[in-house]
Amino acid sequence: MDPSLSDADAVRAANTAFYRAFEACDIETMAALWSSVAQVTCIHPGWQPAVGRDAVMSSWLTIFQNTTAVQFTLRNAQIFVAGDAAWVLVLEELSLTQSDGQQIHAALQATNVFVRELDGWKVAHHHAGPAGVAQPYGGSRVLH
Amino acid sequence: MDPSLSDADAVRAANTAFYRAFEACDIETMAALWSSVAQVTCIHPGWQPAVGRDAVMSSWLTIFQNTTAVQFTLRNAQIFVAGDAAWVLVLEELSLTQSDGQQIHAALQATNVFVRELDGWKVAHHHAGPAGVAQPYGGSRVLH
Numbered sequence: 001m002d003p004s005l006s007d008a009d010a011v012r013a014a015n016t017a018f019y020r021a022f023e024a025c026d027i028e029t030m031a032a033l034w035s036s037v038a039q040v041t042c043i044h045p046g047w048q049p050a051v052g053r054d055a056v057m058s059s060w061l062t063i064f065q066n067t068t069a070v071q072f073t074l075r076n077a078q079i080f081v082a083g084d085a086a087w088v089l090v091l092e093e094l095s096l097t098q099s100d101g102q103q104i105h106a107a108l109q110a111t112n113v114f115v116r117e118l119d120g121w122k123v124a125h126h127h128a129g130p131a132g133v134a135q136p137y138g139g140s141r142v143l144h
Numbered sequence: 145m146d147p148s149l150s151d152a153d154a155v156r157a158a159n160t161a162f163y164r165a166f167e168a169c170d171i172e173t174m175a176a177l178w179s180s181v182a183q184v185t186c187i188h189p190g191w192q193p194a195v196g197r198d199a200v201m202s203s204w205l206t207i208f209q210n211t212t213a214v215q216f217t218l219r220n221a222q223i224f225v226a227g228d229a230a231w232v233l234v235l236e237e238l239s240l241t242q243s244d245g246q247q248i249h250a251a252l253q254a255t256n257v258f259v260r261e262l263d264g265w266k267v268a269h270h271h272a273g274p275a276g277v278a279q280p281y282g283g284s285r286v287l288h
Contacts (some may be wrong), residue, residue, distance in 0.1 A: 049222070083228050109273065
């Protein structure tokens with residue numbers, strides 16, 4: 001933890017590290033980035049929520065074991081800090097090759113929640129879902 | 145704010161009040177439920193994020209003006225408290241009639257972030273997206 005970083009910069013760095021661990025399919029780094037104090041939660045696209053550290057890490061292991069290569073382009077990352085919590089809104093442009101050879105390209109809108117702990121900002125919750133594909137309410141206010 | 149409520153109960157009550165304000169299309173109650181201290185954010189399904197109180201309240205006004213009737217059935221609400229922040233994961237079963245007569249039925253997975261303020265827990269972020277319809281990664285781990 002670099003004490004010269006602002007909270008927003010530190011959260012931004014933690015958020016970037018999260019996606020780098022995902023790209024590396026590195027379960028140990030991923031585990032270290034998540035809180036081991038808070039009860040963590042994770043909603044992968046189309047999955048039911050994973051609740052608790054064991055379930056969340058198991059979900060990452062399943063994804064990593066089914067992934068040959070994955071790359072994110074992150075757009076419009078915005079950081080919001082409120083005391084010892086923070087959240088990041090980011091558009092994930094995802095290119096992923098599954099172990100079965102299937103190629104996936106998707107745009108996902110994510111909310112990532114972080115909590116401040118003694119050794120820095122840790123991921124407490126990740127929620128990613130499809131961006132700009134569903135419009136169950138709101139009339140004329142389309143994605144633009 | 146009832147001091148006898150646990151944090152989790154108080155957050156649950158704030159979360160329920162949020163959906164009741166949505167069902168009532170009551171912009172004043174909705175505005176009072178959101179933080180006026182934190183920078184608030186909101187991701188409606190398929191919308192780009194609304195950032196800041198003016199943009200978030202404007203998004204609700206747009207929705208309310210385009211809605212004749214709306215009802216939620218909330219399932220599997222789970223509350224997570226970490227210090228002065230909290231988040232709620234909840235499956236929203238939505239039935240909505242738009243002003244143009246269109247009927248909408250959707251299942252949405254939501255993440256709602258709350259912050260503790262002097263007058264109670266306030267909404268700081270809402271993110272709702274389609275539940276169980278997209279599966280861009282994860283191999284065999286389907287919604288079950």
